[in-house]
Amino acid sequence: MAQEKNMAVPQLLSNVELVKQGAEARVYRTEFLGKPTIVKERFPKRYRHPVLDQKLTHRRTVQEVRSILRCRRAGISAPVVYFVDYMSHCIFLEEVVGSLTVCDHIASTQQSESCQDQELEWLAQRVGQILAKMHDEDVIHGDLTTSNMLLRRGPEDPESNLVLIDFGLSYISALPEDKGVDLYVLEKAFLSTHPNTEALFEKLLKSYTASSKKSSAVIKKLDEVRLRGRKRSMVG
Amino acid sequence: MHLTQELELFPDHRVTQMLFKEVKNAAGLRQSAVEGKINGALINPTMLVNPFQVLVAANKAVHLQKSGKMKTRSLYSEIIFNLSPNNNISEAFKRFGISDGDDSVMVVVVHNKDESELLADITAKVEGRQIPVEDVSSLSDSAKIKKLYKITPQEEKCGTLLDAVVCRMATKDVM
Numbered sequence: 498m499a500q501e502k503n504m505a506v507p508q509l510l511s512n513v514e515l516v517k518q519g520a521e522a523r524v525y526r527t528e529f530l531g532k533p534t535i536v537k538e539r540f541p542k543r544y545r546h547p548v549l550d551q552k553l554t555h556r557r558t559v560q561e562v563r564s565i566l567r568c569r570r571a572g573i574s575a576p577v578v579y580f581v582d583y584m585s586h587c588i589f590l591e592e593v594v595g596s597l598t599v600c601d602h603i604a605s606t607q608q609s610e611s612c613q614d615q616e617l618e619w620l621a622q623r624v625g626q627i628l629a630k631m632h633d634e635d636v637i638h639g640d641l642t643t644s645n646m647l648l649r650r651g652p653e654d655p656e657s658n659l660v661l662i663d664f665g666l667s668y669i670s671a672l673p674e675d676k677g678v679d680l681y682v683l684e685k686a687f688l689s690t691h692p693n694t695e696a697l698f699e700k701l702l703k704s705y706t707a708s709s710k711k712s713s714a715v716i717k718k719l720d721e722v723r724l725r726g727r728k729r730s731m732v733g
Numbered sequence: 734m735h736l737t738q739e740l741e742l743f744p745d746h747r748v749t750q751m752l753f754k755e756v757k758n759a760a761g762l763r764q765s766a767v768e769g770k771i772n773g774a775l776i777n778p779t780m781l782v783n784p785f786q787v788l789v790a791a792n793k794a795v796h797l798q799k800s801g802k803m804k805t806r807s808l809y810s811e812i813i814f815n816l817s818p819n820n821n822i823s824e825a826f827k828r829f830g831i832s833d834g835d836d837s838v839m840v841v842v843v844h845n846k847d848e849s850e851l852l853a854d855i856t857a858k859v860e861g862r863q864i865p866v867e868d869v870s871s872l873s874d875s876a877k878i879k880k881l882y883k884i885t886p887q888e889e890k891c892g893t894l895l896d897a898v899v900c901r902m903a904t905k906d907v908m
Binding site: 502505506509527528529530532559562563566569570571574577578579582584591 | 738740741742743785788789792793796799800885887888890891892896897899900901903904906907908
């Protein structure tokens with residue numbers, strides 16, 4: 498049978514709500530098999546050679562679903578994968594309904610002023626614990642920001658309330674170097690989006706150190722990375 | 734009693750599930766399915782957590798059929814194969830298809846708009862009592878499901894059993 502192109506997914510996406518467009522992918526909101534769903538589409542990049550583009554896009558799509566599954570297996574909340582189309586490079590994910598990004602939560606708590614410290618400290622501790630767990634599984638998120646963490650409100654236990662999203666740049670690595678850079682990226686993003694949170698980020702790192710089995714090497718690397726920046730010097 | 738869901742990706746396709754208990758002719762049904770005389774997939778409901786699990790498998794099967802990338806010979810065998818967490822076809826049939834001695838069966842039919850005739854044909858063939866599809870959870874063997882899909886106790890903390898199962902089904906081809 499001739500392999501005709503299956504246009505079902507692109508056709509669906511042309512009729513649904515576009516939530517966000519980034520450099521790498523577009524995110525849509527729709528209903529899939531009756532459930533609220535987020536579709537992440539990695540569109541073709543015309544500025545790349547088509548063969549290379551196809552390969553990179555495919556690899557990132559695969560990487561993303563692998564990391565999500567790996568995290569979920571370890572008990573780290575991440576969106577459920579409903580369906581993957583490797584031809585149009587679309588991932589159909591559970592929509593975390595009624596959630597708030599950690600970014601928005603910190604911003605609004607900082608504004609409200611009433612008893613904010615305790616609330617945010619608790620949150621920083623949770624984030625530290627979850628990242629420690631993730632790194633202990635050798636998952637490097639690659640794009641840690643407070644916008645890529647969701648707070649799910651619900652009657653469930655606090656364990657499951659923090660959901661990590663956007664594993665688009667993630668990969669598997671056991672190197673303290675990669676984990677250090679992962680934390681460095683978060684530190685940069687955290688301190689630049691939320692002013693005057695140095696003490697809070699300190700709390701986060703403290704709880705990371707306390708929860709991770711391999712934290713000492715990672716923190717040592719983090720100090721190194723702080724001095725030289727994210728990119729390693731390749732001279733010599 | 735039955736449950737019909739339109740596939741958003743394939744608007745002219747619908748999936749209908751029918752659940753039967755106290756089935757007396759499982760062996761005969763299986764035989765006619767093998768011979769292609771039954772227009773549907775016969776699934777062992779003890780391996781099902783929720784009707785959504787079947788929908789995910791059916792959607793993927795239709796998708797792969799349309800792209801010419803099915804791993805098995807027919808749409809209905811592909812649905813059974815898609816339920817399995819690994820890529821072993823014969824094992825998938827053994828675990829998720831029905832066996833001769835089974836006393837319950839979930840029948841899955843993929844069809845266009847009008848299904849009444851197809852459904853009547855199925856109900857005529859199954860010698861058993863039809864029960865609401867939503868009751869499938871009362872028949873499921875969660876211990877067996879957890880073991881087969883290798884679901885850890887930690888994973889159940891961050892979501893339901895259904896979430897864990899669906900995740901594995903959706904991602905099995907790259908694991």
